Amino acid sequence: MSSIGIIMNGVSGRMGYRQHLVRSILAIREQGGVELSDGRRVQVEPLLVGRNEEKLAELARRHDLQHFTTDLDAALADDRWPIYADFLVTKARASAIRKAIAAGKAIYTEKPTAESVEEALELARLAADAGIKNGVVHDKLYLPGLRKLKRLIDSGFFGRILSVRGEFGYWVFEGDWQAAQRPSWNYRAEDGGGIVVDMFPHWSYVLENLFGGVRSVYAQAVTEIPQRVDEQGLPYAATADDAAYAIFELEGGVTAQLNSSWTTRVNRDELVEFQVDGTHGSAVVGLFGCKIQPRNATPKPVWNPDLADEHDYAADWIESPANEVFENGFKTQWEQFLRHVIEDAPHPYDFLAGARGVQLAEEGLRSSREGRRVELAPLSLGELGTAQLTGARA
Numbered sequence: 001m002s003s004i005g006i007i008m009n010g011v012s013g014r015m016g017y018r019q020h021l022v023r024s025i026l027a028i029r030e031q032g033g034v035e036l037s038d039g040r041r042v043q044v045e046p047l048l049v050g051r052n053e054e055k056l057a058e059l060a061r062r063h064d065l066q067h068f069t070t071d072l073d074a075a076l077a078d079d080r081w082p083i084y085a086d087f088l089v090t091k092a093r094a095s096a097i098r099k100a101i102a103a104g105k106a107i108y109t110e111k112p113t114a115e116s117v118e119e120a121l122e123l124a125r126l127a128a129d130a131g132i133k134n135g136v137v138h139d140k141l142y143l144p145g146l147r148k149l150k151r152l153i154d155s156g157f158f159g160r161i162l163s164v165r166g167e168f169g170y171w172v173f174e175g176d177w178q179a180a181q182r183p184s185w186n187y188r189a190e191d192g193g194g195i196v197v198d199m200f201p202h203w204s205y206v207l208e209n210l211f212g213g214v215r216s217v218y219a220q221a222v223t224e225i226p227q228r229v230d231e232q233g234l235p236y237a238a239t240a241d242d243a244a245y246a247i248f249e250l251e252g253g254v255t256a257q258l259n260s261s262w263t264t265r266v267n268r269d270e271l272v273e274f275q276v277d278g279t280h281g282s283a284v285v286g287l288f289g290c291k292i293q294p295r296n297a298t299p300k301p302v303w304n305p306d307l308a309d310e311h312d313y314a315a316d317w318i319e320s321p322a323n324e325v326f327e328n329g330f331k332t333q334w335e336q337f338l339r340h341v342i343e344d345a346p347h348p349y350d351f352l353a354g355a356r357g358v359q360l361a362e363e364g365l366r367s368s369r370e371g372r373r374v375e376l377a378p379l380s381l382g383e384l385g386t387a388q389l390t391g392a393r394a
């Protein structure tokens, strides 16, 4: 095989265009394709799919691409395109993925995979029964900061990890006197919006792959700004949560507290930051940076409210070096998924992992609604590929 065709549905959207087309697929094209284990390269050929032909034609022109269509069914019926990739608004995703499974395509999709855990599990089961390769974006794991964190964990730097505290967020403008920097559907529950639905799928795989699977969640999801202004300048009711304050209990006993907010102003080095505390050391990581403080470089603060503390705590941290070039995370995961499809290389981030992300969002919202901690039932495909929720909900 010298080239592989990829249906890119929703390619004119924010994620579809910037991260998946430009930063991933076009970057892979420019480097001559994805490199396989034996050194051969397979080129990628995108088919741009969307609802607006003019927009697609403009994109194709801009990037010197040959193939675009508004006819998804025809694309799915065409063997030239063995991979289906989905970057649609969340609400439109499950029905498109069902069609792609029926067409026998390998599927790579944005998160969340569906709007309910039942539907996410159904997709995982259908994909398993059809025997198709499937993958879900786990981009945060590929961020330089989190890759450095993984290295620290693997090296034993932390000793026993005790807790994780994370802050994600920034101010998203309401849209009245300055345009909002995120699409308005993000703030309407009826359109699949909300910060829990958006961010908890990420927290699910980040926590699971670095510290341990999530056993329970306690969350407080709130709508801080009840009215916003949309892309047309019209006011609308913001029915979805725009901030969520949550505690996660993990397998192995680590406690994680993560704040997710579109209604906070940044006083950190990066838009997302995690502090990990262990018996032998601590680290603070962001998208790129990673600062560490081993136990033998830990100062001994003494609480004294009568004296101003002159100690420069920020200076006690050491910057951890990259020691390698980290490429764009979306591109790195795309290459891994392409190798999975072409030469069966491992890519563990499948629809079942995606379903766990949807489950965490769903149970996070349940926790907030009911004002209690909710235990997560383990999800499985079942023995005969039958998806099911096992165990009882707390």
Ligand SMILES: NC(=O)c1ccc[n+]([C@@H]2O[C@H](COP(=O)([O-])OP(=O)(O)OC[C@H]3O[C@@H](n4cnc5c(N)ncnc54)[C@H](O)[C@@H]3O)[C@@H](O)[C@H]2O)c1
Residues within 6 Å of the ligand: 010, 011, 012, 013, 014, 015, 016, 050, 051, 087, 088, 089, 090, 092, 110, 111, 112, 137, 139, 183, 198
């Ligand atoms: N991995 C990440 O970090 C990350 C970040 C942001 C968003 N996302 C996910 O990516 C997806 C897209 O988000 P976005 O911010 O790019 O949104 P967007 O609104 O910019 O783009 C959505 C795309 O879907 C298309 N679309 C809208 N309604 C549709 C419908 N009814 N039928 C078919 N197509 C429709 C639009 O034309 C557009 O191409 C969401 O599922 C979101 O959760 C992931």
